[in-house]
Amino acid sequence: MNISFETPDKINGLMTIVVEEADYKERVEKSLKDYRKRVNVPGFRPGKVPMGMVRKQFETPVKMEEINQILGEEINKYLQENKIHILGEPLASEKQEPQDLETNGPKTFMFDIAVAPEIGIELNKKDKVTMHRITVDDKLIDQQIEDYQNRYGHQDKAETYDPELKDLLKGELVELDGDGNVKEDGIKVESAIIMPTYIKVDEQQKLFDKAKLNDVIVFNPKKAYPDNDAEVASLLNMKKEEVSDVTADFRFTINEISRHVKAEVNQELFDQVYADKKVADVETFRSLIKEDIAKVFESHSEFLFTMDFRKYLEEKAGDIKLPEELLKRFLKQKNKDKEDDFVEKHFQEALNDIKWQLIKDKLASDMGLKINNDDVMNTAKMAAQQQFAQYGMNNIPEEYIEKYAKDMLKNENQANQILERTYEMMVVENAKKQISIKEKEVSFDDFKKLAER
Numbered sequence: 001m002n003i004s005f006e007t008p009d010k011i012n013g014l015m016t017i018v019v020e021e022a023d024y025k026e027r028v029e030k031s032l033k034d035y036r037k038r039v040n041v042p043g044f045r046p047g048k049v050p051m052g053m054v055r056k057q058f059e060t061p062v063k064m065e066e067i068n069q070i071l072g073e074e075i076n077k078y079l080q081e082n083k084i085h086i087l088g089e090p091l092a093s094e095k096q097e098p099q100d101l102e103t104n105g106p107k108t109f110m111f112d113i114a115v116a117p118e119i120g121i122e123l124n125k126k127d128k129v130t131m132h133r134i135t136v137d138d139k140l141i142d143q144q145i146e147d148y149q150n151r152y153g154h155q156d157k158a159e160t161y162d163p164e165l166k167d168l169l170k171g172e173l174v175e176l177d178g179d180g181n182v183k184e185d186g187i188k189v190e191s192a193i194i195m196p197t198y199i200k201v202d203e204q205q206k207l208f209d210k211a212k213l214n215d216v217i218v219f220n221p222k223k224a225y226p227d228n229d230a231e232v233a234s235l236l237n238m239k240k241e242e243v244s245d246v247t248a249d250f251r252f253t254i255n256e257i258s259r260h261v262k263a264e265v266n267q268e269l270f271d272q273v274y275a276d277k278k279v280a281d282v283e284t285f286r287s288l289i290k291e292d293i294a295k296v297f298e299s300h301s302e303f304l305f306t307m308d309f310r311k312y313l314e315e316k317a318g319d320i321k322l323p324e325e326l327l328k329r330f331l332k333q334k335n336k337d338k339e340d341d342f343v344e345k346h347f348q349e350a351l352n353d354i355k356w357q358l359i360k361d362k363l364a365s366d367m368g369l370k371i372n373n374d375d376v377m378n379t380a381k382m383a384a385q386q387q388f389a390q391y392g393m394n395n396i397p398e399e400y401i402e403k404y405a406k407d408m409l410k411n412e413n414q415a416n417q418i419l420e421r422t423y424e425m426m427v428v429e430n431a432k433k434q435i436s437i438k439e440k441e442v443s444f445d446d447f448k449k450l451a452e453r
Contacts, residue, residue: 001070003078005113011323013086013113014093017074019067021104027066032058063101071109085116085361087323087354088330114326119362121317127435129312131305134297134447136290144289149262152272158257161211166197169211170256173235176218176249183248189237194252199224217252296389297444299382304451306428313359320355327354360427367430371422376415379422380405 002018036054037047044050075090093110101107161167170193175186196208204224207217222243225231233240263269270279279285324347331343331350343350384404388396408414442450 001074003074005078005082005084007115011115011117011321012326013084013115014095015075015078015090015111015113017071017109017111019070019107019109021106024063024066024070025104027070028059028063031062031066035062060102067101067107067109075111084113087114087116087327088334091326091329091333112326112329114323114330116358116361117321119317119320119358121313121359121362122366123363123431123434125434125436127312127316128438129305129309129435130438130440131301132440132442132447132450133301134444135441136293136297137443140293140444141286141289144293145265145286146262148269148273149265150260152263152269153261154263156259156261158259159213161196161208161254161257162259163197163205163209165259166195168258168260169194169196169208169252169254170258171252171254173250173252175246176251180218180249182251186248187236187238187246187250189235192235192252194235200226200228211254211257213254213257215254217254218249219252220247220249222247292389296386299386300447300451304447306424307451309428309431310356310359314355317355317359320358322351322354324351327351360424363427363431364423367427369426369430371419371426375426376409376419376422377402377405379425380408380418383418383421384408 001020001023004016005013006016007013032051032054035058036049036051039049039054039058040046041049041053078084079086090111090113093112096110097108099107099109155168158167161169170191173187173189173192175183175188177183177186194208196205196211199205199208201224204219207219211217221232221235225235229240229243232238232243232246236243236246238246263272265282265285267280270285273279273285274288277288279288327350328343328347331347335342381401384401385396387404388401409418
């Protein structure tokens, strides 16, 4: 066997492998003998099929299978021994000529290989990146308290509809004919629920102004929710595809007006929000809320820092040349089940991600970083806690966090995302120790503007 590897521009590689008959002959013979033991041919007992018959039927596909396996083994061995870092996977070269596998003798195979460029980047204290910390002010605390008030509030019955309080109306909904009478065999919903506040068209929404218990309102669902068949279907208890022809007016008789009443800021609310802590006054309540918001904002700050750090490192690394045509071929092959222009639309984004990955790999290699299962589990648990925190659930027992994290890791896509997140976090956290970080306090509104850059 002879292997040669050319990289004229250091990123576009061409590997040529000449496989001699001696490299595959013994393996082919062994496979054919195994086939003879298993193959079923009418008129012959298992294992007694003439070898000539087995060879005639299976030798070419077996030879192809064994050569392909040899090629895979030799390519990986060569790349590892010569410490060649590649992008994607080797592709059959466009220079490849057809090989006659029905005959013996040497076979020549050529592969195009996208070689990862070397990244010249080192970190020191002269590298400066800003960490933006969000100030938790009274406005944010007040907003969170109001959220808790709404969450732990209750429903009261009302006599008159108040749009400011976003009242919910319940009643009977029946379809009318062109003369305004109840349509025979028309649509009827006995327990319809309407929130007029969310009706998109002012003309239809105003029909409910000053409505009272037992009032009758005539409105048109299709006009009230234009271009939203899903909303109309939900109101009429129908399937989305069934409402396209429903254009009639409907009569809505109000049987109940339900009003959400916010919880009072008192001991009951303190105990509901912080069941595992002793909160006796508003000051302590606000202090704990401030701590919780700060914890959530910490992850926001880390995320923005990572984005800013990535931009800084990409600029520091300079122009990274990639074998774009090879990568495009690889991505098209990998995404052949997608639309024809999928790769073209996302190619620049893919190139940017590859460059960032190369920078991370360079830093991780320099720092000798390795990920273990505990690292991945810790990231999964952190992701679980953040998801619960989004719903104001900040005191979830550890056993539930761990169970949720394990469930996330059972999903292949989520597991891959968590693994990549773990890798990125480790690189960034360790890189922080080598650079200078400037802390800067900003308001939440200013932070959002920075994040939207």
